[in-house]
Amino acid sequence: MAANNNNNNLINELVEKYGRDRTSLMPILQGVVEQNNFISDLNMTEIAKELDLSAAQVFGTATFYSFLDTIPRGRFVIRVCKTITCDMHGKKMIIQTLENLLKIKVGETTQDKKFTLLETNCLGWCHKGPSLLINNDVYSELTAEKVHELIAEYMHK
Amino acid sequence: MSEILKRVDLIFGEYSDQKYKTLEKTIKRPNDDIIKDILDSGLRGRGGAGFPTAMKWKFTMEQPGDEKYVVCNADEGEPGTFKDREILTQVPRKVFAGMAICGKVIGAKKGYMYLRGEYRFMLPELLKEIDVFNTNAQELDIDFTIEIRMGSGAYICGEESALFESMEGKRGEPRNKPPYPTVSGYLSKPTVINNVETFVNVLMICRIGPVQYKKLGTRDSRGSKVFSVSGDTPIAGIYELELGMPLEKFVEEFGDGDTKAVQVGGASGFCVPRKKFKDTIIGFEGVPTGGSMMIFNSSRSMYNVLHNYLDFFEEESCGQCTPCRVGCQQLRKGIEAVKRGDKPITYLEQLMKLSETMKITAKCGLGQSVANSFSSIVNNFKEEMIY
Numbered sequence A: 001m002a003a004n005n006n007n008n009n010l011i012n013e014l015v016e017k018y019g020r021d022r023t024s025l026m027p028i029l030q031g032v033v034e035q036n037n038f039i040s041d042l043n044m045t046e047i048a049k050e051l052d053l054s055a056a057q058v059f060g061t062a063t064f065y066s067f068l069d070t071i072p073r074g075r076f077v078i079r080v081c082k083t084i085t086c087d088m089h090g091k092k093m094i095i096q097t098l099e100n101l102l103k104i105k106v107g108e109t110t111q112d113k114k115f116t117l118l119e120t121n122c123l124g125w126c127h128k129g130p131s132l133l134i135n136n137d138v139y140s141e142l143t144a145e146k147v148h149e150l151i152a153e154y155m156h157k
Numbered sequence B: 001m002s003e004i005l006k007r008v009d010l011i012f013g014e015y016s017d018q019k020y021k022t023l024e025k026t027i028k029r030p031n032d033d034i035i036k037d038i039l040d041s042g043l044r045g046r047g048g049a050g051f052p053t054a055m056k057w058k059f060t061m062e063q064p065g066d067e068k069y070v071v072c073n074a075d076e077g078e079p080g081t082f083k084d085r086e087i088l089t090q091v092p093r094k095v096f097a098g099m100a101i102c103g104k105v106i107g108a109k110k111g112y113m114y115l116r117g118e119y120r121f122m123l124p125e126l127l128k129e130i131d132v133f134n135t136n137a138q139e140l141d142i143d144f145t146i147e148i149r150m151g152s153g154a155y156i157c158g159e160e161s162a163l164f165e166s167m168e169g170k171r172g173e174p175r176n177k178p179p180y181p182t183v184s185g186y187l188s189k190p191t192v193i194n195n196v197e198t199f200v201n202v203l204m205i206c207r208i209g210p211v212q213y214k215k216l217g218t219r220d221s222r223g224s225k226v227f228s229v230s231g232d233t234p235i236a237g238i239y240e241l242e243l244g245m246p247l248e249k250f251v252e253e254f255g256d257g258d259t260k261a262v263q264v265g266g267a268s269g270f271c272v273p274r275k276k277f278k279d280t281i282i283g284f285e286g287v288p289t290g291g292s293m294m295i296f297n298s299s300r301s302m303y304n305v306l307h308n309y310l311d312f313f314e315e316e317s318c319g320q321c322t323p324c325r326v327g328c329q330q331l332r333k334g335i336e337a338v339k340r341g342d343k344p345i346t347y348l349e350q351l352m353k354l355s356e357t358m359k360i361t362a363k364c365g366l367g368q369s370v371a372n373s374f375s376s377i378v379n380n381f382k383e384e385m386i387y
Helices: A002-018 A022-036 A041-051 A055-064 A084-088 A091-102 A144-155 B021-026 B031-041 B053-061 B083-090 B092-106 B117-139 B160-167 B196-208 B210-214 B247-254 B302-316 B322-340 B347-361 B365-380 B382-386
Strands: A076-081 A115-120 A132-134 A137-139 B069-074 B110-115 B145-150 B191-195 B224-231 B237-242 B259-264 B270-273 B292-297
Touching (some): A002 A041, A022 A041, A022 A055, A022 B160, A076 A091, B021 B196, B031 B053, B031 B092, B031 B196, B031 B210, B053 B092, B053 B196, B069 B092, B069 B196, B083 B117, B083 B224, B092 B117, B092 B145, B092 B191, B092 B196, B110 B117, B110 B160, B117 B145, B196 B210, B247 B259, B247 B292, B259 B302, B270 B365, B302 B322, B322 B365, B347 B365, B347 B382, B365 B382
Parallel strands (some): A076 A115, B069 B110, B069 B191, B110 B145, B224 B292
Antiparallel strands (some): A132 A137, B224 B237, B259 B270, B259 B292
């Protein structure tokens, strides 16, 4: 019940901030992801109610966008760029290093719910590949050592 | 450094000595004069499609009604493109000033910038700059404000009508055209949507005048262009160069001496093999580009390159129309089958036909342009597809 209340509070806050118009739907969904790392079914029905939309409309929008996760994710979502130039410059090795370090495969979340490992399309750092995002932050010109350091740093966060 | 490959300092050049000086001067001019200057400059959109900017603005200006919008497309998602981020980092004020000039010309009071989710880290700095703009606009008595909207990781939202859908809180599925955005864009109101770099070009035309601007580039490709150079090159990065240069010169400058092919215009652009470098012009009269230049040397398998593109399109297709949803998948499966030997070499011809069908039947630019890279790679590197 406590979790429900928290969720309602978050949705209320976001609705107050962005408004009840459908044009506010993206900012609201983005706000939920920012806070909870994913959008639950309950969140979606709550948003639908507030914006006077059907739950299906909210679900339709939320599931269209790759950064609007609708399944639980870790606190730190790692998205490794897999598009051509990053791929050419060693993306595979970066993925392997991450899989070994986190002991998960691409698409999975660590048991402590801290990290999720994903692949994504072009991040726009082709001149400095390979590159990845951890939540909103970019890391480029990656090497195995750099990835080790990076994960060590995030382990302590 | 060859003479033809001139580096230009127009887009990234310094701000004027006084904040929003060009904007202040320009808003006092009649709309028709501004449009005429942009028309004379020969400016064509910098996002890739190359539509004449002046015409877009004129059509929107002529639409009745006082609710109109200016949208800056900063959903830079084309593989190999990263120049808009650099522009927004280095000279955001030029972008906002360009948007404000557009607002004045077409009669819009509101401008939006749609920034891709991958660039979320830029938001705090941009918001600060927008505050500066909004304050300055108020001081200059300009009735125009700018707001940022974020994308959430969907390449298709770089397509203008999909971008509007996304801003309206919907799935980023492209609309049927016509009506074009000039008539029915954001919230079905007349809207000018331009690429980040286009707005900067407009501002620079207003600052230096069309005569000076036209000295850059060629007859069909006026002005300078910001290129994103990546791949097998020792000097990957962002370069502002004149349009209309021969690809051969480009490769001489940026290649690693072993360049096999250059992908001009990203995954949705064309792959030019070494034997055609000499006869290929980068620009609207030759191979157009939104700025993406990816260089491949002879150690690269063009099969892997094409497979990577097709993976990309398959994932990023919005799934709305059958030619694109099924086509992308079948092209990928098709080249895999030929590679495995499950299908004969002649099957490649069938796949080419499929890509040509997509070109004429897909609903938007995504599905229509898959054939560009598909045929240019399969035609030029057939043996790599098979063995």
